Amino acid sequence: MNIALLSDMAADGFGDRVVVGTRDAGITAMDLRSMSTAGAEVIRRARADAVVYLAVNGPAFPVAMFSAARAGVPLVPVNYRLGREQLDALLANHRSALAIADPEHVSILEQAGLRALTTEQWLDQTRTTTPASVTDGPSDGIDAPAVIIYTSGTTAAPKGVLLRNENLTSYVFGSVEFANADATEAALVSVPPYHIAAVANVISNLYAGRRTLVLEQFTPQEWLQTVRDECVTNALVVPTMLSRIVESDADKSVPSLRNLAYGGAPMPSRIIEQALRLWPDVGFVNAYGLTETSSTIAVLGPQDHRDALASDDERVRTRLGSVGRALPGVRIEIRDEGGAVLPAGHLGRICVSGEQVSAEYAGVGRVVDEQGFFDTRDKGFVDDDGFLFVGGRADDTIIRGAENIAPAEIEDVILRHPDVLDVAVVGVPDEEWGQRIEAVVVVRPDAGRDAEGLRAHVRATLRGSKTPERFVFWDQVPRTETGKLVRRHVVDRLVSESAPASVNGA
Template sequence: MDAGFVLRTLARRKVLTPAAPARMVRQLNALRRWGFGLYGEMRSAAGRDPGRVAIIDERRQVTYGELDLRVRRLANALRAERGIRVGDRVGLLCENSATMVEAMMAVVALGAQAVLVNTGLGNAQVETVAHDQGLQLLLHDEVFLGMLAAVPPNLPRLSTERLEELIHRSPSADISPPAQPGSIVVLTSGTTGAPKGARRRNPAGLGPLATVVSRIPLNAGERMFVAAPLFHTWGLAALQLCLALRGTIALNRRFAPANALASINVHQCTSLFAVPVMLQRILEAPAVAKAPTLKVVAVSGSALTGPLATRFMDVYGDVLYNLYGSTEASWASIAIPKELRAAPGTAGRPPRGTRIAILSSAGALQPTGMVGRIFVGNDMLFEGYTNGTGREYYGDLIATGDVGHLDPDGLLFVDGREDDMVISGGENVYPVAVEDVIAELPQVREVAVAGVPDQEFGQRLAAWIALHPGEAVDADAVREYVRHRLARFSVPRDVYFVTALPRNATGKVVRRQLFPS
């Protein structure tokens, strides 16, 4: 990546500013020794701004200097008392908290791999993860003890409530960089089966930071409320951005709209990281709970519908940024507020250093406006799954698993998952387009569309709709609304009204749970 672009962008975001010589030396030495990964960014921030608050959760706050000390002590304890060594895998089954961040960093500091376990998994899936990832230790919040019923008793486990004891009784001796850098393993969402572990790449420099903040205006010292779960790619990305910006991250263990808004107000957070369904919940919160301090609301992790984006900006102002990416590809594109206003539902355009290709099923580049498979290239593509498999590539671009198209202005639109496409009477239909239209109805709170078997047409569309409290609309009205906006074969023949859609812990609709067993 162009060094001039990186320097200009980070100077504009106040990341590259003068400081006392001793502090700058400590900051640069930390990056030289530890690199630009999670632990290296924390050590760098601690060297530069040890007194700045790093993390605030519902129980305590910790400065960068204190965080550095606590992580070193915990790392020494995990090595001495639990035998964690370079290359070992340690599972973390935790809610968002300062303790989870400390545990993650301690594991990475030892050159081990921190496997972030989705807290929405079932007992059998947790057992599968423990087996498939070859965990040497499982750190878990006490609230998740019941999820461990299927985990073999010979797997060492440790409640995070006991980590405070380890920290207090362990030495604070410095840690030498391991022969092999530690890393983070994020699990795929697992909406269609057993989740796979994806090894996250450590940044090689400041380029990835510059790439993101060139489109999302985050500044040094940012106070960020992260509602997205830290075990998810988007929550983890927010943590990494915060550390690189020497900012303050505020966390609540579980997302509740009123509590989140209260925390944003109390801690004067200027940015919010969330998944799209959280915006819907925030809009439903009492008006007195609104958060006027927000200048950036960044979402990712699932589709952001055009109607939701518009409604949110009508209330909070043009502060919304939508990042489209995946666990494997990191980011592909970012939509800024004026793009979301002009083209609701867009995923935006690729930032500097990112390339997108739209390919046909035969591998040919698709012309503007034609739907095809989305391939992405950037500096943060994942390093492969922990089971040794990977994703399909086109040159140095990776398949996201989605289909989409580019409009004449170069904006990307994601039309759905490759495996979600419905073939009805020989016509290809992408459910996302139908969902976007139904979501325009003011009575609709949320909607999911999928294909169901049909003897005559092979498949037909079905829609599951949750309405706002006190609202009413019938199935015929829904069909008529779609018929006037989309092709005949896009009209759902089956319309079901439900109280809420089944979602996983990251806000994605679990489509298999829509169908009766």
């Protein structure tokens, strides 16, 4: 089933409702169908076998997504922050694509041999082009993926994840009720277009009938003001954004906000507890998923959050640190290194199956076992009530001597310190132990850089072998735009710096 059907259903169900952009100048569901039908004709005339999108998020993005779907070719949103060498390498995979770009990127695309349109030129053409014929679905390329997303490459070179129409429609049908939003609802999305959450929000909010708008450049003040000005009811942020919002001095009143979803990286318990108390009437949702799973596979819902915050039962309260329970149609198993399924409470590798799970890579194919399970390479466990706890990447494990140490456990303890805003714990090469534990910490501007105080704080909870041997203070730790920690960059900088110069300052 082609994702263009979602646009058709929206146009037939609530055609005059604005579904993209601002209330005053947005695109209606009927407009979106018309523009994407015309956009498909533009793609066909260009004889393109893909649509490369190299721009910030905005109205051109959903139009491009559904146009590509109707033309039967994949949409390829590309990270506009990539260096020229990486960008050229990705573009080399799509020589026959039609490209849509911000004006500053057009020349780069043309040098790579692609036909390029600016976002404004693209939108103009979708408003003025007359299709040669109107079709209900893709005219060719029916086996092509709907979207190709290149992973962030936090541990290796980016890989192209192929998401097929059936994966994306399965995700929507399994998690969203058609037309369940009323005409006043609006969703504010603060993630870039090359992230799976951006793709998922376009199709899920459209299917629900909810208007979607994008904040291109995030600041706490701009986010809060946009929520108020546009009467935003639903919003999506990454943990670092929520941290900056609740810690800011800005006016935090958000009378229209009903639901706030977060994900993409671990959420410090201190921050989510602060947010729950700040906005007690807002329903918080922690969504866990991967590009390979077409976005969310587990959700910690609003009532789960409230129950955990109010409970005196430590077992229930710790659920604030979980990502909730699996969505309908998704199966999650925790397995050991040999592939055996582990019982509740045992830490292992998170494996997942379901129709929304793509687990397919360009040039590689599907990476699933004989039972259809995909190894996410995330570590975690499921408690007796089915709540999933994620403990970081398997690749992140620090091996100190013969002991495997999860950095996420140490980071969680350090983040409980009231002066700490952010932290990264990594293993640095060591001749005696193989790796030694070091922590990079970001503290409040008015706080002192007290390494011994932090060391004592960790030792009060964890044993000595899990206490970082060195605390380094930086102004920020390297993260992607969606909040994922880039550990290899932390290790590289720590190795290159001299210990005496790093212990007391950035």
